[in-house]
Amino acid sequence: MSDAVTPRSSVPSIPKTITITSNEDKSKTADLVGGLISIAYFESLMSDTLRATITFTDTGVNNSNNIKESILEGLPIVGQEMVVLKFEDNNKVTIGDKPELVMYVNKVTPISDDTRKTQIQLDLVSAEFIRNEKARITKRYDGKISDHVKQLLTDGNCIGLKTKKDISDIDETLNNYNYIGNNKKPFYIINWLSRKAISAENQKKGKSAGYFFFETADGFHFKSIDSLFAQEQKKSIIFNESPGIPEGYDLKALEYSKDNNVNVQNKLKMGAYSTRTILFDPFTTFYEVVTPNAETNEDDLKLGGKKLPKLNDEFNCPGANKEFTRTTYYLLDKGTLATGDTTQQLEKKDEQNFEYKDILNQSIMRFNQFFSSMANVTIPGDFSLHAGEMVYLDVPQLEEKKAENVSKQNSGLYIIAGLTHYIHVTEGTFTKLSLARDSFGKTGKPSKTSITN
Numbered sequence: 001m002s003d004a005v006t007p008r009s010s011v012p013s014i015p016k017t018i019t020i021t022s023n024e025d026k027s028k029t030a031d032l033v034g035g036l037i038s039i040a041y042f043e044s045l046m047s048d049t050l051r052a053t054i055t056f057t058d059t060g061v062n063n064s065n066n067i068k069e070s071i072l073e074g075l076p077i078v079g080q081e082m083v084v085l086k087f088e089d090n091n092k093v094t095i096g097d098k099p100e101l102v103m104y105v106n107k108v109t110p111i112s113d114d115t116r117k118t119q120i121q122l123d124l125v126s127a128e129f130i131r132n133e134k135a136r137i138t139k140r141y142d143g144k145i146s147d148h149v150k151q152l153l154t155d156g157n158c159i160g161l162k163t164k165k166d167i168s169d170i171d172e173t174l175n176n177y178n179y180i181g182n183n184k185k186p187f188y189i190i191n192w193l194s195r196k197a198i199s200a201e202n203q204k205k206g207k208s209a210g211y212f213f214f215e216t217a218d219g220f221h222f223k224s225i226d227s228l229f230a231q232e233q234k235k236s237i238i239f240n241e242s243p244g245i246p247e248g249y250d251l252k253a254l255e256y257s258k259d260n261n262v263n264v265q266n267k268l269k270m271g272a273y274s275t276r277t278i279l280f281d282p283f284t285t286f287y288e289v290v291t292p293n294a295e296t297n298e299d300d301l302k303l304g305g306k307k308l309p310k311l312n313d314e315f316n317c318p319g320a321n322k323e324f325t326r327t328t329y330y331l332l333d334k335g336t337l338a339t340g341d342t343t344q345q346l347e348k349k350d351e352q353n354f355e356y357k358d359i360l361n362q363s364i365m366r367f368n369q370f371f372s373s374m375a376n377v378t379i380p381g382d383f384s385l386h387a388g389e390m391v392y393l394d395v396p397q398l399e400e401k402k403a404e405n406v407s408k409q410n411s412g413l414y415i416i417a418g419l420t421h422y423i424h425v426t427e428g429t430f431t432k433l434s435l436a437r438d439s440f441g442k443t444g445k446p447s448k449t450s451i452t453n
Contacts, residue, residue, distance in 0.1 A: 010380035015087035035059040043387035044418035049126035058118040089381035137181025166219030178337035199224035207300035210363035216386040226302040236446040248446040255378040271326030272368035306441025369438040381429035
């Protein structure tokens with residue numbers, strides 16, 4: 001093909017650095033590259049931190065008497081050891097260069113052990129994963145939710161995660177929320193706040209809400225659902241049986257599978273498309289029923305596809321406030337944790353600390369819509385891709401006698417909900433993407449961003 005591009009190579013790439021440091025003696029280290037079998041590196045919208053798994057053959061380390069003994073016993077490896085990683089794909093895109101990738105041993109699993117060799121698997125986590133187990137949030141927080149997230153990430157002294165990583169990719173929130181930590185862990189609080197947040201830029205109050213909190217190699221991210229769909233696509237991927245990559249695409253998929261995640265009963269149970277909120281004010285006996293509906297709010301949402309799934313009108317319930325599949329009950333939060341001095345707090349006694357009818361059920365619907373359409377794609381290793389980024393995917397249309405062979409239902413824009421960068425010394429270097437979007441129908445178009453022959 002004259003307009004085709006040579007596909008990326010999936011041959012094994014050699015990691016640059018895998019160094020583990022002893023807890024007992026910081027000068028004592030071991031290089032695991034020589035005995036490496038595989039690395040699996042994970043990022044996900046559903047995971048607060050990075051994870052990685054290293055499998056290697058124990059080649060030994062010299063002890064104080066210059067006698068070689070196993071790494072497992074010589075360092076020894078008992079848990080929480082620091083591991084510095086740097087690895088690249090076949091296009092020289094590196095993870096662990098800037099910023100440096102430092103992880104810690106969470107679990108040690110001997111796979112095989114005999115007199116000739118020992119194979120070991122190490123499960124690695126971020127430093128914040130471990131700090132989260134020791135930190136407890138006890139103080140009061142006032143102001144914007146996005147400011148709370150930054151503070152929870154950076155505070156030290158076991159009242160925060162004390163991170164030094166980049167936290168610049170935190171979407172500013174529109175709403176304030178005051179609360180007391182109640183001795184909860186930082187990640188618990190952040191995920192609790194993610195259901196109460198509205199983006200100042202990409203979400204309309206009363207129409208949409210909800211954030212994802214996650215970590216990539218670049219740092220921590222706190223992104224609204226609609227801002228993920230509002231971003232520009234990073235790469236274009238095609239899955240077909242033709243050799244080469246057609247003009248306009250960046251990557252050719254090696255494997256593709258489709259997963260339509262619309263289980264009608266589960267979606268209705270969770271209130272993905274219609275919910276009812278019952279509000280009660282115990283001080284004034286005010287009672288209100290609110291029924292937000294995804295179909296009426298669709299024009300105010302930023303979608304990945306063309307439209308939300310169309311369900312059968314036969315099952316609609318006629319009448320006002322009768323079209324709902326989930327009910328939530330709340331007492332109005334008025335006058336609690338008001339800011340300012342005594343006089344100012346009295347003046348704010350009728351203000352709501354959290355506006356349930358404009359936020360909470362909207363976020364419930366958006367979270368449940370997000371995973372409506374899913375696809376799994378395996379490509380030759382591309383370490384420039386990260387969770388939370390948008391890609392364009394074209395897949396074949398299974399239709400006879402059609403000149404246009406690209407699926408109009410399943411092709412289009414997707415968010416990387418999770419990925420695995422995988423290096424195996426004999427099998428190769430691959431990236432597996434778990435793609436998701438909230439709607440159906442082809443949107444966007446392939447646009448060549450960067451291709452290395």
